[in-house]
Amino acid sequence: MNPITGAGTEVPALTIEGVSHRFGRVEALADVGFTVPKGAFCALLGVNGAGKTTLFSLITRLYDSTSGRIAVAGFDARRQPGQALARLGVVFQSRALDGDLTLRQNLSYHASLHGIGGRAARLRIGEVLALVNLTDKADERANRLSGGQQRRAEIARALLHRPQLLLLDEATAGLDVRARAEVLMLIRSLIAEEGVSALLATHIFEELSPADHVVVLHRGHVLADTTAGALAGDMPLADAFLRLTGEAA
Ligand SMILES: Nc1ncnc2c1ncn2[C@@H]1O[C@H](COP(=O)(O)OP(=O)(O)OP(=O)(O)O)[C@@H](O)[C@H]1O
Numbered sequence: 727m728n729p730i731t732g733a734g735t736e737v738p739a740l741t742i743e744g745v746s747h748r749f750g751r752v753e754a755l756a757d758v759g760f761t762v763p764k765g766a767f768c769a770l771l772g773v774n775g776a777g778k779t780t781l782f783s784l785i786t787r788l789y790d791s792t793s794g795r796i797a798v799a800g801f802d803a804r805r806q807p808g809q810a811l812a813r814l815g816v817v818f819q820s821r822a823l824d825g826d827l828t829l830r831q832n833l834s835y836h837a838s839l840h841g842i843g844g845r846a847a848r849l850r851i852g853e854v855l856a857l858v859n860l861t862d863k864a865d866e867r868a869n870r871l872s873g874g875q876q877r878r879a880e881i882a883r884a885l886l887h888r889p890q891l892l893l894l895d896e897a898t899a900g901l902d903v904r905a906r907a908e909v910l911m912l913i914r915s916l917i918a919e920e921g922v923s924a925l926l927a928t929h930i931f932e933e934l935s936p937a938d939h940v941v942v943l944h945r946g947h948v949l950a951d952t953t954a955g956a957l958a959g960d961m962p963l964a965d966a967f968l969r970l971t972g973e974a975a
Pocket residue numbers: 749752753754772773774775776777778779780781
C-alpha cells in the first residue's frame with residue numbers, strides 16, 4: 727500500500743497520468759499526474775491560475791484531453807466517456823440550483839437528466855436529502871436556503887446517480903467558517919459511510935487535517951503529492967505552501 731495516498735490494489739477512483747493542456751501559448755497543465763484511491767479524500771491546492779479548473783474541465787470532458795490519460799473508476803475519459811461520466815458527480819464553483827424551485831423540484835429535474843424518474847427518483851431524492859441532512863428543507867425554495875445549505879443541496883444533487891467520485895471545485899469558498907466546516911464534515915462522512923471518493927480544489931488550508939492527501943498544483947505543474955502534515959512539517963501549512971510555490975494562497 728502507498729503510505730501517502732493509501733492506495734492499494736483496488737482500481738483508483740481517479741487516475742491522472744501525464745496530462746498536459748495548452749491554451750495557445752499558455753501552458754495550463756504540464757505533465758500532471760496523481761491518483762485518488764477508492765474511498766479517499768484528496769485536496770487539490772493551488773492559487774488562482776494554477777490549473778485546477780482546467781484539470782476539472784478535462785476530467786468532466788468539457789475540454790478534450792489530447793495528451794496523457796484520465797480514468798474515472800478505471801474508465802478512460804476519452805475512450806469510454808459515458809462510463810467515466812456516469813461515475814462522476816460534480817459540484818461547480820458557481821451556484822447550480824434554480825432559486826425559484828424547491829429543493830425537491832431541483833433534485834427531480836436533475837434526476838430526470840440522469841434518466842432517473844418516478845418512484846426511483848422519489849426514493850433516491852429522499853436518500854440524498856437525508857445524506858446531506860436537508861430532509862426538512864425539501865419543500866423550501868432554493869433561494870431561501872443559507873449558503874451552506876445550498877452547497878449541501880448541490881452535493882445532494884451531485885450524488886443522485888450514485889457516483890464513485892465527487893469533484894468539488896472550491897465547494898467551500900464564500901462560506902463562513904462554520905458552514906465551511908459543516909460542508910467538509912459532510913464530504914468526510916460521505917467518504918467514510920458511502921464509500922465515495924472526493925477531489926476538492928481549495929485554497930483554504932485551515933480545512934485540512936495532517937493526514938489528508940494533498941496535491942499542490944502550481945502554474946500547471948504538480949509540486950507536491952503528499953499529506954498535509956508532511957507538507958507542513960514544523961510550520962503552518964500556509965507557510966509551507968508559500969515556501970513551495972512562492973505565492974500565498
Ligand atoms: N479558456 C482559456 N483561454 C485561455 N487561457 C486560459 C483559459 N482558461 C484558463 N486559462 C489559463 O490557464 C491557466 C490555468 O487556469 P485555471 O482556470 O485552470 O486555473 P485555476 O487554478 O482554476 O484558477 P482559479 O482558481 O482562478 O479558477 C491560467 O494561466 C489561465 O489564465
